[in-house]
Amino acid sequence: MSELAAHGVSVAYGRQRVLDQLSLHIGAGETVGLRGASGGGKSTLVRVLALVQAADAGHVSLDGVRITGARHHVPAAARTRIGVLFQSPRGATDPRLRLDDIVAEPLRATGYPDAAVRERVSELADLVGLTPDLLIRRPHAISDGQLQRACLARALAHRPGYLLCDEATAMLDASTQAHVARVLTDYQLESGAGILVVSHDQPLLTRWADRVIDLQPQTHEHRHAATSV
């Protein structure tokens, strides 16, 4: 079964429950929108699906295989199947690295030869609209939206089967946003990837996602309900 799925996932921080027995799936070739109140657990869910945070209960499955544990305990092959764009690009990049090295991180990690890395990096940069002058700079010398696009290039570098985008276009102007949506849709058509788009932007979700899931805010009385609309 080609899907990335959460099964009855619960996460609490201290006494606060952010996810309560939540289930959802992202099928291959499908774009799923996810929206919900600020602070409602969307980013937590993305981290759990990306296998970087363990759930307190429930589990994640990748193409039908149950994944146990998170972080270092996840098989490398599973991790490279999933690309993630975290909400804050400044928090997700090493300030000491040049942009081209940031984009190249996943390639180097999987042992790509140097010449191929350079070629792939410039191809990816071009795709997300980063001009060559930017690639030799470090994060402090570029704009937030430029860094966000570098993170997108990095997430696409190893051609993930699933791409999780946490507010991935939230820092981009309308034109760059439309460009990124197009790039991701093209990538999906060619690769069959499943994409999760976390966003508060209803017109964007309407235009981009195949279906939209609403993450209801967590209250004491109510169970998490992931309703498709």
Place this chain on the structure above:
Amino acid sequence: MTTPRLSVDGLTVRFRLRTAVVHAVTDLSLTVQPGELLAVVGESGCGKSVLAHTLLGLLPRNATVSGRAVLDEDTSLLTGRLTGVRGRRVGLVPQSPATALNPVRTGRRLLEETLRAHGRPRTDADRVAADVGFDPIDLDRYPHELSGGMAQRLCTALALAPEPPLLIADEPTTGLDRPLVDHTLDLLRRRCDAGNTVILITHDLTAAQRVADRVAVMYASRIVEDQPTNALFATPAHPYTAGLLDALPDRGFRAVPGHPPMLTALPAGCAFAPRCTRANDACATMPNLSGPARCHHPLIEQEVAA
């Protein structure tokens, strides 16, 4: 005539890098009145945040600045010492809230310190937080325990605590759900209605349309259009503005074709020319911002500037 809250004249910012010079802001002039809410929009990387940082004296050492920026007649922002000005008279909501907050202080500590530094009682903390839609219960958390949207609102509360007459808010609504976006925008609008001034840098054109009196559009380090909000949305004058509006998901959802220009190698003429369907030989020289748009062939008749 009233004294403008802020008047910027010929502002130019360059960054020196080892092998290149970045033209981040070029010959930028604008005036904002007390009570006015100006939105600044434009392509990612066009110079919006650098403009904000310049007005707060927050540029890194490799930057050179020329031009003038005067706050309330008597304060020269670019040459004067900013002690007592930054925070108190000009506030900033930074674009990346998560990294702007001191990680070893709780929200309450941060807010109380800011209030005290500006002569307000610490006990105002709960109210200032609640005003921006930040639940005071969450003030006792550390920055890493906040979601992106919560950190965002905490930064807005910190910038508003000194009640600065000029607030520059750099993407203050990213990561917020729609009710909170509207709450934040209405708060900014109310500040202006009470005689303060807000410069709202935003990618969210719907937000600009909702609360701004005027919208300035930047492209490749320059202002290319400056119009009252309704006029800008109804009849954009600059081809880039028209392209930007057409990219909205509830309009064409089409990106402006082509790539953004390199700010290290800008042409002498109009920087939009390689992407513009109206470009001709005249565009090889830099157009002036004489009417609403900096363009040789604007989409609407240029009126003679008042």
